[in-house]
Amino acid sequence: MTELFRLEAPYREPFTLRCLDFGAGPIRVALVAGQHGNELNGVHALNLVARSLRLSKLNGAVRLIPVVNTFGLDHGTKRWPFDDRDINQAFPGDPEGSAVARIAHALLEATRAEVCVDVHSGSPLVCELPQVRAPLAGREVTLARSMELPMVWRREGDRIEATGLVGAWREAGCAALHVVGGRGATLDTGFARVLADGLLRLLRHLGIISMRVEPGAQLVDTTRRGVSYHYSNVGGFWVPEVGVGDRVRPGHLLGSTCEMVGGDMLEQVRAEREGVVVTMRRYPVVHAGEQLVRVAESVS
Numbered sequence: 001m002t003e004l005f006r007l008e009a010p011y012r013e014p015f016t017l018r019c020l021d022f023g024a025g026p027i028r029v030a031l032v033a034g035q036h037g038n039e040l041n042g043v044h045a046l047n048l049v050a051r052s053l054r055l056s057k058l059n060g061a062v063r064l065i066p067v068v069n070t071f072g073l074d075h076g077t078k079r080w081p082f083d084d085r086d087i088n089q090a091f092p093g094d095p096e097g098s099a100v101a102r103i104a105h106a107l108l109e110a111t112r113a114e115v116c117v118d119v120h121s122g123s124p125l126v127c128e129l130p131q132v133r134a135p136l137a138g139r140e141v142t143l144a145r146s147m148e149l150p151m152v153w154r155r156e157g158d159r160i161e162a163t164g165l166v167g168a169w170r171e172a173g174c175a176a177l178h179v180v181g182g183r184g185a186t187l188d189t190g191f192a193r194v195l196a197d198g199l200l201r202l203l204r205h206l207g208i209i210s211m212r213v214e215p216g217a218q219l220v221d222t223t224r225r226g227v228s229y230h231y232s233n234v235g236g237f238w239v240p241e242v243g244v245g246d247r248v249r250p251g252h253l254l255g256s257t258c259e260m261v262g263g264d265m266l267e268q269v270r271a272e273r274e275g276v277v278v279t280m281r282r283y284p285v286v287h288a289g290e291q292l293v294r295v296a297e298s299v300s
């Protein structure tokens with residue numbers, strides 16, 4: 001473990017940004033998780049990748065940063081706890097700026113690589129099918145597909161704003177991918193394993209490792225056109241009937257919103273298209289207008 005950056009803190013141990021380096025030569029791949037302190041599946045996924053890399057002979061260097069927002073992790077908060085700023089909106093950062101700006105600057109400087117991946121979870125309210133988000137076309141789509149994660153989501157202008165890490169990497173000429181899986185504030189060991197295996201397949205695709213990784217179950221390869229969004233029309237208690245990864249057909253009952261007291265039915269939400277449930281609200285208390293479910297089908 002190497003310390004990349006240190007920032008004195010007012011009344012505690014200093015903040016430190018630490019990395020795990022594997023292989024020799026210039027860094028070809030940088031994997032980052034834990035920019036958001038309550039998103040834990042990526043932290044575990046990167047530690048699983050580290051476990052495999054310790055046993056592998058590498059052709060090229062890989063840098064892992066499993067945790068960025070250590071103080072947020074301590075507090076269970078997404079953002080930097082002292083000023084409630086989002087590290088992932090502070091790029092390219094500033095070595096003379098606020099704490100968050102300094103961390104962003106140090107992180108970007110430490111991760112300029114040929115291929116870069118930033119791993120997140122959904123919010124604590126929703127569960128996301130493990131997925132990789134890429135632009136609509138280009139080398140990143142090939143890299144995304146090589147991960148064989150359950151979902152490849154090609155998105156117009158995905159994270160091209162350079163205030164996010166993925167956008168800042170792209171601005172710097174790196175191929176950059178945004179990976180999301182599971183739910184915030186929880187650890188899903190199964191999804192973390194899926195994410196780790198996807199990252200190992202990417203390293204294998206790049207010729208950095210030769211270890212065999214089981215093929216992944218790719219369910220959806222889509223764009224926005226292939227995704228249906230379901231929002232709540234009422235406030236109440238949301239009871240899901242399906243989970244992420246389930247296949248549904250038009251009319252399939254996705255869940256119901258009921259009266260909080262008494263359980264009377266207020267609204268049933270049904271699938272509009274054939275596809276796979278890729279996002280499911282897991283926190284049952286909903287207000288009108290909030291997102292409940294996303295269903296996606298593959299489109300070219």
Ligand SMILES: [Zn+2]
Nearest residue numbers: 036039120121
């Ligand atoms: Zn996040």
